[in-house]
Amino acid sequence: xxxxxxxxxxxxxxxxxxxxxxxxxxxxxxxxxxxxxxxxxxxxxxxxxxxxxxxxxxxxxxxxxxxxxxxxxxxxxxxxxxxxxxxxxxxxxxxxxxxxxxxxxxxxxxxxxxxxxxxxxxx
Amino acid sequence: xxxxxxxxxxxxxxxxxxxxxxxxxxxxxxxxxxxxxxxxxxxxxxxxxxxxxxxxxxxxxxxxxxxxxxxxxxxxxxxxxxxxxxxxxxxxxxxxxxxxxxxxxxx
Numbered sequence: 001x002x003x004x005x006x007x008x009x010x011x012x013x014x015x016x017x018x019x020x021x022x023x024x025x026x027x028x029x030x031x032x033x034x035x036x037x038x039x040x041x042x043x044x045x046x047x048x049x050x051x052x053x054x055x056x057x058x059x060x061x062x063x064x065x066x067x068x069x070x071x072x073x074x075x076x077x078x079x080x081x082x083x084x085x086x087x088x089x090x091x092x093x094x095x096x097x098x099x100x101x102x103x104x105x106x107x108x109x110x111x112x113x114x115x116x117x118x119x120x121x122x123x
Numbered sequence: 124x125x126x127x128x129x130x131x132x133x134x135x136x137x138x139x140x141x142x143x144x145x146x147x148x149x150x151x152x153x154x155x156x157x158x159x160x161x162x163x164x165x166x167x168x169x170x171x172x173x174x175x176x177x178x179x180x181x182x183x184x185x186x187x188x189x190x191x192x193x194x195x196x197x198x199x200x201x202x203x204x205x206x207x208x209x210x211x212x213x214x215x216x217x218x219x220x221x222x223x224x225x226x227x228x229x230x
Contacts, residue, residue: 035217047158047166047209049219060217096165104213107154111168111177 002027004097004114012091012121018084022097022114029078030055037100037110038071038082042093052100053080087121094118125149125214127222134228141200143225145210146192153212155193157186160207160224169208170195197227205229 008020022036029036037052051061053071061069070083084091095117098110127147135141145155154173158166168177170186173193183198197204210222 037219046224047211047221049211049221052217052219054217062218100217102154102213103217104153104215107156107172108211108213108217108219109156109168109171110158110166110211110219111171113165113167116165 002099002112004099004112006095006097006114006117008095008117008119010118010120012087012119013123014088014121015086018082018087018091018119018121020082020095020097020117020119022080022082024078024080024099027099029073029080030075033101035100036073036080037098038080039096039098039110039113040091040093041096041116042090045093050082050084050095089121092119092121125220127155127210127212127220129208129210129222129225131223132226132228134230135200136230137202138199141197141204141227143195143197143208143210143227144192145194145222147212147222148191149212149214150188150193151191153214155186155188155210155212157184157193157195158209158211159204160209162206166209200227200229202229 003025012018035054038050068085098113102108157170159169160166173188174186185196207224209224
């Protein structure tokens with residue numbers, strides 16, 4: 001059964017870079033049938049798609065975050081990573097990684113999700 | 124612009140039917156998914172491609188689509204169904220967008 005686990009610092013200072021890792025077990029991130037996504041949820045608010053990455057390394061980012069986000073794969077470690085630069089308090093929230101399937105024609109879905117990790121941006 | 128709109132809250136009594144709608148222009152041409160998120164937990168996919176129920180999801184969960192809106196229906200609501208429900212659809216390529224979420228309260 002596929003399992004995803006996010007990890008990284010829970011506290012980041014304003015203007016610094018948020019860095020998270022998602023470790024995948026029970027499956028390979030090189031599986032061409034799927035791709036991988038990062039999503040987040042500010043406290044008390046709804047979900048927001050951050051971006052996605054295919055096994056080939058091709059990336060797709062939320063236009064509102066594109067200038068500050070980098071998503072990458074570490075195939076030997078079966079991990080994906082997220083970096084968000086120049087963070088502010090607005091970047092505070094629970095960050096999730098998830099397996100993604102489909103496209104704009106077939107429909108996109110995220111399943112399963114990691115348990116999420118809370119990141120707080122504060123000095 | 125591509126946006127999805129959900130009601131902030133829906134309340135039902137146990138055993139009744141709950142209906143949660145999600146509306147947006149793009150839903151007339153894009154599939155939607157629904158996720159259930161219980162307090163302090165990660166979202167779980169309960170409906171995909173407007174109306175398909177993944178394995179392991181109870182039959183009381185169903186989805187439908189009409190024009191520019193999709194609806195999640197929970198028949199015979201149980202106390203355990205109290206949660207936030209989020210709709211999600213595709214934009215272009217592999218881009219996604221979510222509705223603001225709906226809190227389902229079981230009275």
